[in-house]
Amino acid sequence: xxxxxxxxxxxxxxxxxxxxxxxxxxxxxxxxxxxxxxxxxxxxxxxxxxxxxxxxxxxxxxxxxxxxxxxxxxxxxxxxxxxxxxxxxxxxxxxxxxxxxxxxxxxxxxxxxxxxxxxxxxxxxxxxxxxxxxxxxxxxxxxxxxxxxxxxxxxxxxxxxxxxxxxxxxxxxxxxxxxxxxxxxxxxxxxxxxxxxxxxxxxxxxxxxxxxxxxxxxxxxxxxxxxxxxxxxxxxxxxxxxxxxxxxxxxxxxxxxxxxxxxxxxxxxxxxxxxxxxxxxxxxxxxxxxxxxxxxxxxxxxxxxxxxxxxxxxxxxxxxxxxxxxxxxxxxxxxxxxxxxxxxxxxxxxxxxxxxxxxxxxxxxxxxxxxxxxxxxxxxxxxxxxxxxxxxxxxxxxxx
Numbered sequence: 001x002x003x004x005x006x007x008x009x010x011x012x013x014x015x016x017x018x019x020x021x022x023x024x025x026x027x028x029x030x031x032x033x034x035x036x037x038x039x040x041x042x043x044x045x046x047x048x049x050x051x052x053x054x055x056x057x058x059x060x061x062x063x064x065x066x067x068x069x070x071x072x073x074x075x076x077x078x079x080x081x082x083x084x085x086x087x088x089x090x091x092x093x094x095x096x097x098x099x100x101x102x103x104x105x106x107x108x109x110x111x112x113x114x115x116x117x118x119x120x121x122x123x124x125x126x127x128x129x130x131x132x133x134x135x136x137x138x139x140x141x142x143x144x145x146x147x148x149x150x151x152x153x154x155x156x157x158x159x160x161x162x163x164x165x166x167x168x169x170x171x172x173x174x175x176x177x178x179x180x181x182x183x184x185x186x187x188x189x190x191x192x193x194x195x196x197x198x199x200x201x202x203x204x205x206x207x208x209x210x211x212x213x214x215x216x217x218x219x220x221x222x223x224x225x226x227x228x229x230x231x232x233x234x235x236x237x238x239x240x241x242x243x244x245x246x247x248x249x250x251x252x253x254x255x256x257x258x259x260x261x262x263x264x265x266x267x268x269x270x271x272x273x274x275x276x277x278x279x280x281x282x283x284x285x286x287x288x289x290x291x292x293x294x295x296x297x298x299x300x301x302x303x304x305x306x307x308x309x310x311x312x313x314x315x316x317x318x319x320x321x322x323x324x325x326x327x328x329x330x331x332x333x334x335x336x337x338x339x340x341x342x343x344x345x346x347x348x349x350x351x352x353x354x355x356x357x358x359x360x361x362x363x364x365x366x367x368x369x370x371x372x373x374x375x376x377x378x379x380x381x382x383x384x385x386x387x388x389x390x391x392x393x394x395x396x397x398x399x400x
Contacts, residue, residue, distance in 0.1 A: 005235075012238055014160035014231040015224040016217040017125060021075060028074045033065035040064040047073035072123075079131075080121035086134035087120075090333060093141035094340075097302060101347075105340035108380065113336065114390035115263030119329045125161040126329040132159070133167055134333050137306055145175035149206055157213045162236045166316060167309040167330055174305055175202060250321035256314075259325050260335075265386045266379075267339045274338030275307050277345050303341055310334035343379070 005012040032040055048069055064070075087110060095103035110116055119127050136151035152168035155161070179202045181195035221229055239245045260268035278300045310331045317327045 011229045012235040016220045029065045076121040083120035086131045089138040090134040093138040097141045102340045105343045106336045109336040112384045112387045114387045117391040125159045126326040129155050129164045129330045162232045170305045170308045245322040251323040255323045270342040271335035271338035274341045
């Protein structure tokens with residue numbers, strides 16, 4: 001069952017990623033051995049749709065606890081549950097910090113996206129990075145920077161996909177900035193207000209967490225590989241060298257564009273346009289003295305920090321000759337968040353334009369509600385129809 005990446009000669013994959021998955025599968029294996037056969041049969045019908053194929057191997061009846069297809073389906077269900085928790089945490093943080101409008105749009109986009117349908121329960125490092133980024137981002141929004149950095153360290157060091165460190169750069173810089181106690185407003189007092197001890201404590205805590213996580217990972221890899229090795233470093237070197245990942249096929253830039261349109265349709269376009277729209281909005285507010293309405297009267301800097309990793313990640317993976325759909329999984333939550341921001345700004349702009357045409361405040365409020373409904377019908381429902389159709393197609397044609 002060993003792939004070449006796990007061969008000691010290459011050691012490109014860390015067993016630390018498989019270790020918790022194996023523990024969960026062992027628990028399910030024990031559970032299946034305790035359940036009545038009729039219940040296992042119903043569970044197989046629910047998860048596999050083909051219980052007769054899952055209970056026999058080469059015509060020989062197998063025990064429920066040795067039913068590997070069912071165990072794998074249960075493991076994927078467990079991953080979907082963890083992904084659901086991370087998604088709800090992220091949406092809750094958006095609702096609390098950014099506002100309910102963005103949170104509601106993001107929830108709808110995320111719930112119906114075909115990309116999220118198959119990435120949320122995939123047994124892939126990229127899906128795990130997506131889950132860990134959500135947990136990190138939710139803590140970042142709520143200013144729990146210690147946990148935000150911790151989940152980022154787990155993603156970089158324990159999953160075995162070091163390239164995802166790019167997704168957490170803004171998290172680390174924001175944590176240092178907040179720990180320093182500096183403020184953009186009081187620039188003259190930066191030297192006096194700088195909290196050196198807080199910054200050093202943050203860096204020390206991050207270093208200690210990094211050492212602890214890396215030591216745990218290397219101990220697991222030492223047990224399985226029989227020598228001290230760092231698969232995280234090995235896979236970084238292998239992919240960074242010229243022609244490393246190009247052995248597995250190269251694709252043009254249109255490959256990722258087609259994938260985003262297939263899995264998110266025009267929601268992907270709304271998500272990509274979010275940061276430019278925020279920038280244009282701030283320029284209009286500054287140079288034309290136009291005030292826009294937001295759910296919470298707050299600076300868009302928080303939204304920029306959450307969205308910035310998406311553009312950094314796209315700049316890296318889009319430029320690589322070797323392309324795979326799974327490489328886009330980590331930015332799926334940011335696409336939904338960005339699309340929600342774009343919707344909010346579109347509604348805000350439409351309301352502003354109507355306010356210039358209508359004089360009655362009551363009519364303004366009524367018209368604003370009609371604008372929201374109209375935009376929802378125009379943009380949201382077609383997206384849902386396309387995305388749900390795609391999800392059902394994946395379910396129907398790949399149900400095996």
